[in-house]
Amino acid sequence: MQQLCCLKVKKLKRHKINRCLIVCDGYIGKRLLNIYLKKNEGSSFAIISADGASNVLHLLNIKPRYIIGDLDSIFPDVLSSFINSGVSIKRIIEQEHNDLEKCIMFSISKGMNDITVIGYGGNRIDHTINNFSILKKYYKKCSIRFIDDEFEVFMINKKTEFDYKRGEIISIMGFPKADGIVTEGLQYPLKNESLEIGKREGALNRAISDKIKISLKKGELLIFKKHFNTF
Known part of the structure; x- marks a missing residue:
């Protein structure tokens, strides 16, 4: 798998961060992710990984600030590696919300109301449609958009x-x-x-x-x- 360069996000006080990139466990365009991180290098935003997306980020040598979900998809060695590197792990086991929604709820609770989502779609069309429903649920509560290789959805x-x-x-x-x-x-x-x-x-x-x-x-x-x- 093609690796991306490890990019550092500027470390600012947590209360000053109002933007985040949520990476979901769907199709993750590696080139898109690389472009996004390079364009935002040095700016204050948090990378939030939704459970199994952490496996891809680990392969790409990208360190998220948070990993959120029920943790049923992340590989044990990946979880251990990120824990050892200081990533904050938020295990939320309830099943009323999927991992994307858990990430959005967490982001809003932390004052990160400018949200970009990558990896929202993939092989499961039911998951993709469900994620559009989540977009509808939250777009009035925050600034949120989905992006893929070509399109921005809002x-x-x-x-x-x-x-x-x-x-x-x-x-x-x-x-x-x-x-x-x-x-x-x-x-x-x-x-x-x-x-x-x-x-x-x-x-x-x-x-x-x-x-x-x-x-x-x-x-x-x-x-x-x-x-x-x-x-």
């Missing part, structure tokens, strides 16, 4: 706008439903229209402007936009 319930690149794909989904949607800068604009799972989707739209604007009157939207490695 939710909105009010007007938003962002810079984009002409010709690039963007997908918009009611989650489960949104009404009164108005968009600007898209090839297939929405003009006071609705999107709803099982009725009408908004996947594979395309930008025709350098600025995208999306507003809605009611409901919630799940947005998939390319991140262009800007973190």
Whole structure:
């Protein structure tokens, strides 16, 4: 497995850290992880590993600040190694929440309300859909986004706008439903229209402007936009 360089996160007082990177035990893009860490090297953020993701981080010589979960997936030798290196281990055995949600709950409790999640998807589509449900549950309580090799995924319930690149794909989904949607800068604009799972989707739209604007009157939207490695 390709190894990444071991990058140091600037050590600041814990109460000053309000950002974190949660690494889940799904598909972890090694190049994406490397780019993210390099771009944020020297900044104050905490790496939080969700249980089995620790096995990958150990192989890549990346030390998290915390390991959280029921610890049923982390290899014993990896756990021992991280304990010996001073990583804080938070074993939470209750099964009402999955490891991602345990990490989010812990992050918020520590005042880390700017959350990026890597490894949220993988071979288990049920896990991925469940994680989107968790995103919906927490996006009003904190700033949270999922990222993979190409896309950034987040939710909105009010007007938003962002810079984009002409010709690039963007997908918009009611989650489960949104009404009164108005968009600007898209090839297939929405003009006071609705999107709803099982009725009408908004996947594979395309930008025709350098600025995208999306507003809605009611409901919630799940947005998939390319991140262009800007973190």
